[in-house]
Amino acid sequence: MNAIEIRSLTKRYGKMFAVDRLDMRVAAGDIYGFVGKNGAGKSTTMKMVAGLATPSAGELVLFGESRTRVAGSFSGAPSRIGALIEEPGALPNFSAAENLMMKALAMGVVRPRAQVEELLELVGLDGTGSRKVKKFSQGMKQRLGLALALVGSPDLLLLDEPFNGMDPETTRDLRRALVRLNRERGVTIVISSHVLDQLMRVCTRFGVIAGGHMVREFSDEELHASCGSSVRVKTADPARALAILEEHLPGATFRVEPDEAIVVGGGARAAASAFGGAASDPASSGAPTVEDVSRVLHDADQVVLELSVLERDIEDYFVELMDGAPASSASRP
Structure with a gap:
């Protein structure tokens, strides 16, 4: 089964197309690297998958269930998605544990305290105690954003530039945590990032987007075969x-x-x-x-x-693919 099937998905703002007839496939169990330049349409695509933006046209199927536009809203199956897109949605005057507990209670998580403690340990914030989020570094906020996305044990995790602001040691720990979630819990993960080296260490499949279009999708083996x-x-x-x-x-x-x-x-x-x-x-x-x-x-x-x-340099290969379509700000009739 595919966790995500996107067919001709389009998001239009006036005459501008942020995403233009995009096709995308993410198999259940994949760690999918979503690669593209700034403005290529990565974040907009992930927002539509997460239900945070309404498509202008096209079809989106999640775990075999179609999401459709109904009366101007975007409706579908109950959410099985955790998302960290753009800024982590944490309340600055509360601690990491308090932020996680509030979300866990709002979602009706069984044994919320146990899950909060588990997630704090997973992302390396178990030693922050009552320290308020507004005093966190950017890397700590990113880790809290990941923990918030994991509340409720989602089947699909959407991460938009999750390595931003992290030092090498924290990045390595986060990378290991994602691989563990994928292997031990079967969580399907979509990661958009400009840090190709980090994606290469964890991803099993890749999709390259340019100008709102999918340029190419390929497996890790196919990538290596092309660049070896x-x-x-x-x-x-x-x-x-x-x-x-x-x-x-x-x-x-x-x-x-x-x-x-x-x-x-x-x-x-x-x-x-x-x-x-x-x-x-x-x-x-x-x-x-x-x-x-x-x-x-x-x-x-x-x-x-x-x-x-x-x-063949692997970075050059990705850059070549990212240059393979018109600019994302292009308009069409």
Whole structure:
């Protein structure tokens, strides 16, 4: 089952389209990295999913139940969503525990005190006592916002730039807490962030939005396969060389470029090795090396004209995708 299915979702403000015919799929159990530039439509999309903004058009299905516009309002199934979008909604003159307790009581949480204590420990605020939120650092407020989003044990967690204002140690602790929530409780998590390095450490799938449109969705393995090392080779007989390489390197992937050069990659498994994934042993990853390609072609008496290693920077790849659509402020008829 998909936790979120979005079809042609649109949010229009006058003549301006913040989100324009967006399609998006988030499977239950995913940690989904939602990537885009400022103004691309990330926050607006998350607000519509959370029920905080009404779509102008399109369809939104949450856990198999459709949400529709009824009499000018946005209605649907009971909420199973926790959200931290933009600023944490905490009352500044109360402590973290008091803020959490008020929300827990308002939601009718069973054993609210136990849940408050658990959430304070989870986000690292269990030592704040009666200290008022207005005296918190930005990072502490972000952690409280996460705790507030988790009140009531939601099935879907929406986090908009959750790493803002956090030092490296706090960011690491939050990252671990999110992974634990996902693995131990099965919480589906959508994270929008400009900190690509942090997303790469936790996300299982990604969606890149530009100009209110979804540019591309892909898995962690597909991302690594696109950005991993590959070997580029040109020969005197490209067709014959390709057939030989395909026969002798069955675990590799192949692409022929316009100038008839052959690009030999190792697929997702090999790329995971290059990025420190599970296949950390290059000898078993299936990744072809320059030596592998050279030996195969030499043994087949192929004349090699060019041989080089290609590396693609993962940040450059995301930037390229984020530049792949018109600006979010564009208008249309």
